[in-house]
Amino acid sequence: MSAADGTAQAYWATAPGQGELRREPLPEPGPGEALVSASFSGISRGTEMLVRRGGVPDSQVDRMRAPFQKGGFPFPVKYGYLSVGVVQRGPQEWVGSRVFCLHPHQDRYVVPVGSLSRVPGEVPSPRAVLAGPTETALNALWDAPPCAGDRVAVVGGGLIGGALALLLRRFPLERLQVLETDPVRRRRLRDVGLGAVPPDEALPDCDLVFHASTSEPGLALALSLAGDDADVVELSWFGSPAPQVPLGEDFHSRRLRLVASQVSRVGAARRHRRDPAARLGSALELLSDPAFDVLLGGVRAFGDITTAFDELEHHGDAGGCVVLSYPDADDAEPDATARHP
Known part of the structure; x- marks a missing residue:
């Protein structure tokens, strides 16, 4: 036409x-x-x-x-x-x-x-x-910047979780795991050098955990992997359903922090020095x-x-x-x- x-x-x-x-x-x-x-x-x-x-x-x-x-x-x-x-x-x-x-x-x-x-x-x-999922992943890193030597987990290896893991692998981390239930996705992520494993092989005591599986079991896993005083960054959006979040047991005693990350606002660490256009430009360069x-x-x-x-x-x-x-x-x-x- x-x-x-x-x-x-x-x-x-x-x-x-x-x-x-x-x-x-x-x-x-x-x-x-x-x-x-x-x-x-x-x-x-x-x-x-x-x-x-x-x-x-x-x-x-x-x-x-x-x-x-x-x-x-x-x-x-x-x-x-x-x-x-x-x-x-x-x-x-x-x-x-x-x-x-x-x-x-x-x-x-x-x-x-x-x-x-x-x-x-x-x-x-x-x-x-x-560029869209990469921008979302970049924004999550601005909401909760990792530190050198961190132990990091990404729960969910789809578009958002996969893009996030590909950005995280550039950091000097102690370890990076992608927890993914689907074997096809795990194989694809491993092919590019990412440590993608099934949830039952997840390593605990993480400094930072990103959740991107849009599932209740995934969110529960993310909280369980976080070490004391660690951050769990929630990137999933569930829409109308209200997920069950396991905030009982030791959630409070371990002083975990559940951080919301959403692309409609520039991540807090860069909000005063970047606008959405600059963030999208960075995503395209990446x-x-x-x-x-x-x-x-x-x-x-x-x-x-x-x-x-x-x-x-x-x-x-x-x-x-x-x-x-x-x-x-x-x-x-x-x-x-x-x-x-």
Whole structure:
């Protein structure tokens, strides 16, 4: 489809477990705006699957809004935030640039250039869709910075936990364990040098524990692994369900701290010196590490997005982030590196 016909195609969640591609008007870019042709987008399994099920609590409707969301919760809603594309029209210094944008799944869109982040030349476009989970992981490190010689555990080796572990392995830690129940995920994480083990092999007395499994057993495990006076950082978002948290027994006597980390606010350690744009830029730079490819799953055509969501609903994401490829993707990649300043 060409932009000349004045329309775009976008994915909308329409009812619990259902969605469809819709054609909608594509406005002309105005001053300070850019027309972006999408190359790839990623499905954020945790949040997007929760949205697809209609699981956003009424109290969180405003906080959960994505920057370019259309419609409202529960349905119909156009939701998503992991899009990589190439600027086709707009300010001259942006034309031809590869960009990341917090935009829903859509083949072409018009946004202010201030909402775009340039993708570094050494970061392939499919890997760049991981900017979202990598930014979340970076923010967690700013909420609870590790120290040299720390014993650290990450409970849950999915997109967030995996990205976090890949960042943590750069620190001079005494040990780093990723606790993951799925053997496929464990094998993939081990392939890039991470110490991924099943929960029954977890080592106790940690200085810092990050929980990213979105499960009650995972949270209980995280609390049990923390040493006295240690921090447990909670990255999981459970949506409407209220998880049972084991705060009895020795939680108080060991003086554990349960720290909430959420990407809507810059982590406390850097809040006065970084803004969200700078944080996202740092996340994109960190994606120059090829090891992040372990977090990528299969590539599906954008036109098959409803099938991709159905497969995630029934088979999970042990294979990594599902990446959607758009019709112009093959033409976008070569130009992007050459044009990047």
